[in-house]
Amino acid sequence: MNTQCDFLVIGSGIAGLCFAIQAAKSGSVILITKKNDTESNTNYAQGGIACVLERGDSFNSHIKDTLTTGKGLSNEESVRILVEEGPDRIKDLIDWGVNFSKSDATSNPYHLHLGKEGGHSENRIVHAHDLTGKEVEETLLKRAHSIKNITMLEHHSAIDLITDYHLSHTLQPDTSCHGAYVLDNITKIIFSIQSKITCLATGGAGKVYLHTTNPDIATGDGFAIAYRAGAVISNMEFIQFHPTTLFHEKANSFLISEALRGHGAILRDVNGREFMDKYHPLKSLAPRDTVARAIDNEMKISGEPCVFLDIRHADPSDTREHFPNIYANCINFGIDITKDMIPVVPAAHYICGGIKVDTVGRSSIQNLYACGEVSCTGVHGANRLASNSLLEALVFAKRASDHSAECIRRISTVEPSAIPAWDDTGTIDNEEWILLSHNFKEIQSVMWDYVGIVRSNVRLGRAARRIQLLEKEIDNFYKRTKVTAKLLELRNLVTTAKLIVSSAAQRKESRGLHYTTDYPEQNDRYWKKDTILSRLKHR
Numbered sequence: 001m002n003t004q005c006d007f008l009v010i011g012s013g014i015a016g017l018c019f020a021i022q023a024a025k026s027g028s029v030i031l032i033t034k035k036n037d038t039e040s041n042t043n044y045a046q047g048g049i050a051c052v053l054e055r056g057d058s059f060n061s062h063i064k065d066t067l068t069t070g071k072g073l074s075n076e077e078s079v080r081i082l083v084e085e086g087p088d089r090i091k092d093l094i095d096w097g098v099n100f101s102k103s104d105a106t107s108n109p110y111h112l113h114l115g116k117e118g119g120h121s122e123n124r125i126v127h128a129h130d131l132t133g134k135e136v137e138e139t140l141l142k143r144a145h146s147i148k149n150i151t152m153l154e155h156h157s158a159i160d161l162i163t164d165y166h167l168s169h170t171l172q173p174d175t176s177c178h179g180a181y182v183l184d185n186i187t188k189i190i191f192s193i194q195s196k197i198t199c200l201a202t203g204g205a206g207k208v209y210l211h212t213t214n215p216d217i218a219t220g221d222g223f224a225i226a227y228r229a230g231a232v233i234s235n236m237e238f239i240q241f242h243p244t245t246l247f248h249e250k251a252n253s254f255l256i257s258e259a260l261r262g263h264g265a266i267l268r269d270v271n272g273r274e275f276m277d278k279y280h281p282l283k284s285l286a287p288r289d290t291v292a293r294a295i296d297n298e299m300k301i302s303g304e305p306c307v308f309l310d311i312r313h314a315d316p317s318d319t320r321e322h323f324p325n326i327y328a329n330c331i332n333f334g335i336d337i338t339k340d341m342i343p344v345v346p347a348a349h350y351i352c353g354g355i356k357v358d359t360v361g362r363s364s365i366q367n368l369y370a371c372g373e374v375s376c377t378g379v380h381g382a383n384r385l386a387s388n389s390l391l392e393a394l395v396f397a398k399r400a401s402d403h404s405a406e407c408i409r410r411i412s413t414v415e416p417s418a419i420p421a422w423d424d425t426g427t428i429d430n431e432e433w434i435l436l437s438h439n440f441k442e443i444q445s446v447m448w449d450y451v452g453i454v455r456s457n458v459r460l461g462r463a464a465r466r467i468q469l470l471e472k473e474i475d476n477f478y479k480r481t482k483v484t485a486k487l488l489e490l491r492n493l494v495t496t497a498k499l500i501v502s503s504a505a506q507r508k509e510s511r512g513l514h515y516t517t518d519y520p521e522q523n524d525r526y527w528k529k530d531t532i533l534s535r536l537k538h539r
């Protein structure tokens with residue numbers, strides 16, 4: 001079966017939905033998503049979206065904060081675009097119906113309540129209480145569902161991109177993308193969706209680690225899919241560990257938003273002593289890499305399994321009003337944040353690297369765009385400034401859809417009959433699945449133990465050997481077995497782990513989110529550059 005459209009969008013988070021909504025003005029869109037349409041990192045975003053709206057704030061200040069956090073690796077042009085186009089994108093969201101938290105302030109155009117987060121010099125975080133992602137996701141989905149040109153297919157997993165390789169069996173650097181092979185997770189049928197433009201918006205890879213703030217969908221599919229197709233992948237070593245997730249065996253690394261620290265919460269050790277003053281002048285509101293490493297260090301010194309976040313000094317009704325989600329979740333675990341200190345630990349949260357794209361979202365493969373967390377626009381460099389991720393997705397999804405809409409008229413499609421049907425001859429049903437199911441845990445444990453907040457040559461070497469072995473086993477199994485959604489995720493998880501480990505091993509310095517005890521200093525002479533991985537030799 002071969003289905004056709006102008007734009008194939010893979011992923012229904014903020015990036016995929018924004019791309020689809022804009023692209024639908026220029027052609028037919030099929031948007032596929034592997035679970036329910038709401039299931040995405042976007043849906044769980046708490047803190048908000050960074051944007052210069054306040055009279056006393058300035059583009060230059062937001063640019064400076066982003067560049068400082070990025071530790072010399074951010075692309076200045078991309079950062080300028082991000083910051084300067086931000087206000088228009090927030091206006092789009094408001095026009096589409098997103099209901100952000102308001103205040104009496106007349107110093108910004110929409111009377112928004114603007115929060116503060118680590119690394120920001122000003123209050124510039126637009127938010128909907130501490131449920132920003134849910135509000136944005138629901139509004140975008142409502143809009144996308146109302147547009148006739150968009151067909152949304154839930155429970156459909158992208159398996160692999162269709163490229164020239166499938167037409168000619170040679171993998172060339174100037175290869176073009178013609179769509180994707182897709183598994184319908186309900187009927188188990190695999191079919192091809194042929195498209196003029198394909199946009200990968202598959203989000204992040206938190207599930208590569210044992211402890212993560214990310215939901216189950218974040219298995220790194222887009223990185224692995226693009227890598228297999230020959231795309232250039234960049235800066236995968238920069239994994240952001242969020243400093244504060246709830247320490248409780250049943251809490252599943254529930255995020256305690258940085259906005260709470262923006263609201264005055266202070267990090268303390270088990271004896272109630274503030275410790276961040278030892279590490280950074282901004283104390284509890286220092287950039288995340290510093291805070292996560294400081295917590296890791298304090299836990300190692302004390303031997304305690306967590307540190308604590310303290311907001312007891314704030315007005316309780318104010319805390320409850322601003323953070324209803326965090327308050328309610330903590331109450332479920334027996335913690336009243338207005339009266340008790342909150343036990344917290346770091347967990348994997350965000351990946352700064354990804355599919356290398358230019359300022360209009362183009363990857364190194366023709367007609368393949370990427371936006372959102374799966375892409376590497378150069379904005380974040382070696383570390384992401386808080387709440388710049390949703391903004392990046394908004395700004396660059398719009399640019400990608402505008403650019404691809406311009407190009408689409410010039411793209412000639414190949415004959416549908418030239419696209420080979422999915423071939424699963426010789427594969428069997430997965431009775432042996434049980435043998436592989438524990439590989440998920442193995443990958444996650446290896447990555448957590450050896451490729452975490454603090455790295456070393458020995459640890460990375462160990463991780464590389466283990467991941468290589470696991471990849472071989474999974475690949476053999478994949479070749480003999482009928483694909484399922486779970487098997488696809490496992491295959492993508494191990495490939496993404498491999499990309500992270502090899503990028504981390506390449507970078508022989510410490511910078512931003514990549515800290516190794518073997519090269520503890522930043523080395524601008526040799527390493528003020530991106531790490532690059534590709535199966536093809538690009539010019």
Ligand code: FAD
Nearest residue numbers: 011012013014015041042047048158203372373387389390
């Ligand atoms: P996602 O929102 O993750 O969407 C990816 C989509 O792709 C999903 O629909 C998924 O099902 C689909 N998909 C994946 N693989 C496949 C496949 N093979 N086939 C089909 N579909 C597939 N950032 C901020 O800026 N501010 C915040 O306050 C903030 N808070 C956060 C809080 C939490 C708990 C988390 C986890 C992240 C937070 N972030 C925040 C980061 C931010 O939410 C994400 O970076 C952003 O939402 C990513 O959007 P996206 O559209 O790229 O991906």
Ligand code: SIN
Nearest residue numbers: 046047257258386387
């Ligand atoms: C948070 O609310 O702390 C998350 C913000 C982000 O990831 O940018």
